Amino acid sequence: MSTQLQAQEVARQLHDAHETYKEKSLTHRRFKHADIVPLLQAIAQPLSVSQVGESLEKRAIYQVKAGTGTTNVLLWSQMHGDEATATMALFDIFNFLSAHGDGFDAFRQTILSKTTLYFLPMLNPDGAERFQRRTATDIDMNRDALRLQTPEGTLLKRMQQTLQPLVGFNLHDQSPRYSVGKTGKQAVMSFLATAYDEDRNINDVRQRSMQLIAGMNRVLQPFIPGQIARYDDEFEPRAFGDNIQKWGTTLILIESGGYKGDSEKMAIRRLNFVAILSALKAIADGSYRQESKADYLAIPENGRALFDLLIRNATVVREGKPVTVDVGINYDEVNDKTSKQFQYKSTIEDIGDLSTFYGIDEIDATGLTLVPARVHTDPLESPADLDKLDLPALHRDGVVAFKVRQATKDSFPNQAVHLLLDGELPAQPLQLEQIPTFLLMKGNQIKYTFVNGFWKDSRGKVPNGILD
Numbered sequence: 001m002s003t004q005l006q007a008q009e010v011a012r013q014l015h016d017a018h019e020t021y022k023e024k025s026l027t028h029r030r031f032k033h034a035d036i037v038p039l040l041q042a043i044a045q046p047l048s049v050s051q052v053g054e055s056l057e058k059r060a061i062y063q064v065k066a067g068t069g070t071t072n073v074l075l076w077s078q079m080h081g082d083e084a085t086a087t088m089a090l091f092d093i094f095n096f097l098s099a100h101g102d103g104f105d106a107f108r109q110t111i112l113s114k115t116t117l118y119f120l121p122m123l124n125p126d127g128a129e130r131f132q133r134r135t136a137t138d139i140d141m142n143r144d145a146l147r148l149q150t151p152e153g154t155l156l157k158r159m160q161q162t163l164q165p166l167v168g169f170n171l172h173d174q175s176p177r178y179s180v181g182k183t184g185k186q187a188v189m190s191f192l193a194t195a196y197d198e199d200r201n202i203n204d205v206r207q208r209s210m211q212l213i214a215g216m217n218r219v220l221q222p223f224i225p226g227q228i229a230r231y232d233d234e235f236e237p238r239a240f241g242d243n244i245q246k247w248g249t250t251l252i253l254i255e256s257g258g259y260k261g262d263s264e265k266m267a268i269r270r271l272n273f274v275a276i277l278s279a280l281k282a283i284a285d286g287s288y289r290q291e292s293k294a295d296y297l298a299i300p301e302n303g304r305a306l307f308d309l310l311i312r313n314a315t316v317v318r319e320g321k322p323v324t325v326d327v328g329i330n331y332d333e334v335n336d337k338t339s340k341q342f343q344y345k346s347t348i349e350d351i352g353d354l355s356t357f358y359g360i361d362e363i364d365a366t367g368l369t370l371v372p373a374r375v376h377t378d379p380l381e382s383p384a385d386l387d388k389l390d391l392p393a394l395h396r397d398g399v400v401a402f403k404v405r406q407a408t409k410d411s412f413p414n415q416a417v418h419l420l421l422d423g424e425l426p427a428q429p430l431q432l433e434q435i436p437t438f439l440l441m442k443g444n445q446i447k448y449t450f451v452n453g454f455w456k457d458s459r460g461k462v463p464n465g466i467l468d
Helices: 003-021 033-041 085-098 105-114 125-130 151-163 204-220 240-246 266-285 293-297 383-388 391-396
Strands: 048-054 060-066 071-077 115-120 167-173 189-192 228-230 250-256 306-318 321-335 342-352 358-364 369-372 399-403 418-420 438-442 445-450
Touching: 003 085, 003 204, 003 266, 033 060, 033 085, 033 125, 048 151, 060 085, 060 151, 071 085, 071 151, 071 266, 085 105, 085 115, 085 167, 085 250, 085 266, 105 115, 105 266, 115 151, 115 266, 151 240, 167 240, 167 266, 189 204, 189 266, 204 228, 204 240, 204 250, 204 266, 204 293, 240 250, 250 266, 306 342, 391 399
Parallel strands: 071 115, 071 167, 167 250, 189 228, 306 358, 306 369, 399 418
Antiparallel strands: 048 060, 060 115, 189 250, 306 321, 321 342, 369 438, 438 445
């Protein structure tokens, strides 16, 4: 069996066995620094843990070290505090590297004997605390490689300069609305061999990135066929990825995108587990040298051809005349300040001929007319009064909007309703940047009722109430 076929077979075995190593305490993306500290403290031989720095707000930044080989590899996650998928995968990898007697001993020994791995999980703990991209300085750490105004960025450069790793893994999340080129396929994962100069030259350091990514793409394709993309490689002189490549460390950018029905990214977490371990094995045994940069360049680039929901061929009435339009709707996450949960606030992103775009979900509204949703006749004193109403019956009649006299502005209702604190539903329910609450009707029959961009059968996300 060829080396590439062997790698694909082992990747399948890792994928199937992932549940065994999955860190069970990490069940959602909005975990905090305090959630991972006990996990780090529990790590034992053959891995070791040490504090290597601290954030602006004095949260400890830890290093997990594994292996005794001569080839150093540096991996860091959550440089952006709200990009947590790979952090979960790293804890799964820690469990894997600590295991034995599971059929992977030879695979594991190759990695641990040939490489020394340095992991920095949750490099931006202050951002993770707020589940935001930037650090507590309000600086995007990934644009701080030159000025080094963040202590976290300063730490990362020091680690790279001190260790001089052969390979660095820069682990991120990207928008779930990236597509694979101009297709309607969601880019579940994207890669980039970052450029180290304006001319995007390819030296041995960058070619190694391309070879390793080509191998990861090959082993992941059976799980997400046609759903892997690569970023445009325009040089960004402020970014860590581009500079680390320039400083002589082969840089691999891995971006976790979206996977339909996987809002907490557990499926993509498993793909990270498979991809990273496969790449570490290729580094350890040198098998990446058999890969071609042409296979890397053949990976389609990321596109922006997706909406979360695309309604096609809806009829709206303007100035008494029917007009056929497509409607592109996106769902944006809003953090709940009192918990680790989130709600959605949806917006109408585009209207018109969207025939060159796709939806992660799509509805063919041919023959249906888009009209305003209906507002309950009697204002409510507070959202608690919803419990006194027969909401299913009202919903069947298209009544999903309710005026309330008192409510907290950042309090989202648990029911599939649109609460109106300060105003009315728009008389014309189809304007850019509006919250999409409306009906699709065939004659006098309601076919779809939308609240905040969701309908009854949409992706298991009802209720998705909204207050505005």
